[in-house]
Amino acid sequence: MSTFERQSVFHNEREVSKYTVIIEPPYPPGWRMNPHRHIQCELSLVKSGSCTIQAGESTFRFQTNDVVFIPGGVLHDFYAEPPQGVEFAVVQFLPFDEELLRHLINNPPLGCFSLFDLSASVFLEFCHKLQREIASLLPFAEVQCRAIIEEMVVFLLRGKTIPSQPPLSPEQRQLIEGALRFMHEHSHDLIHVKDVAQTHGLSPQYFRRLFKQYVGVSPKQYLTTLKIQRSKCLLLHQEHSVTEVAMGLGFGSTQQFSKVFRKITGLSPSLWRKAYLWNEKDELSIRRSSANRV
Numbered sequence: 001m002s003t004f005e006r007q008s009v010f011h012n013e014r015e016v017s018k019y020t021v022i023i024e025p026p027y028p029p030g031w032r033m034n035p036h037r038h039i040q041c042e043l044s045l046v047k048s049g050s051c052t053i054q055a056g057e058s059t060f061r062f063q064t065n066d067v068v069f070i071p072g073g074v075l076h077d078f079y080a081e082p083p084q085g086v087e088f089a090v091v092q093f094l095p096f097d098e099e100l101l102r103h104l105i106n107n108p109p110l111g112c113f114s115l116f117d118l119s120a121s122v123f124l125e126f127c128h129k130l131q132r133e134i135a136s137l138l139p140f141a142e143v144q145c146r147a148i149i150e151e152m153v154v155f156l157l158r159g160k161t162i163p164s165q166p167p168l169s170p171e172q173r174q175l176i177e178g179a180l181r182f183m184h185e186h187s188h189d190l191i192h193v194k195d196v197a198q199t200h201g202l203s204p205q206y207f208r209r210l211f212k213q214y215v216g217v218s219p220k221q222y223l224t225t226l227k228i229q230r231s232k233c234l235l236l237h238q239e240h241s242v243t244e245v246a247m248g249l250g251f252g253s254t255q256q257f258s259k260v261f262r263k264i265t266g267l268s269p270s271l272w273r274k275a276y277l278w279n280e281k282d283e284l285s286i287r288r289s290s291a292n293r294v
Helices: 003-016 098-104 115-136 139-162 170-185 193-199 204-215 219-235 240-249 256-266 270-274 280-293
Strands: 019-023 032-036 040-057 058-063 066-070 078-081 086-093 111-114
Touching: 003 139, 003 204, 019 115, 019 193, 040 115, 058 066, 078 256, 086 139, 098 139, 111 139, 115 219, 139 204, 170 219, 170 240, 193 204, 193 219, 204 219, 219 240, 219 256, 240 270, 256 270
Parallel strands: none
Antiparallel strands: 019 086, 032 078, 040 058, 040 066, 040 078, 040 086, 066 111
């Protein structure tokens, strides 16, 4: 191994040491952890069993599929309840975005979240993914570790705002995945939600309910977003007029397209094109900036 490679590995080890994943063995019933505190924040998934956690003057009870967020510096202990005890998957990390992490504290001084089986398995996969990243010591491992933690945090915060619903069956998920592929393939056509539903043998009302339950937004909103994202790409090519873009994506008129585009982006298609299309002034500005750095 070259000196550069050894230095890179050492740097990665030092950076990823900010992150810890502990898939703990079960604590037997009656086990008590003494009060302690640490500078790291902690996210713990109760894999099985139940426990009580004392944090400050408050006592909390957690059971299977619950997640607890313990901010850095909070004095806490826990007690493994009978008859099963408790088993945790724990992630520890140094605070990075105080405003984002503050949103996790929904039951001061802790954050408390209850997950369905499917959501708990997704959370556990985050833990395994983070553990693999820590162990691999690949280049930019610390950046990837932080990205995984941020994704875990957003996953929990979004779960708070979405009404709790049972997961779809494998057959239902397969139907919606097929509908998603159909929508991506035909986003440039003049199609409606009822067309997508009928193509997959579903009533529009039932399809809307399954789609929103699986994706989190209505099929109409999803399809509209696909069209607007595609329109942005087309608007970056001057050979396409706004009318051609609108008609090519299946909008009924240029006015309808402009109204939807402005609602989503805050700009008309023409102003968006003017703001984001590369021109000679941009190139001249970059050249001047490069020359000044030299």
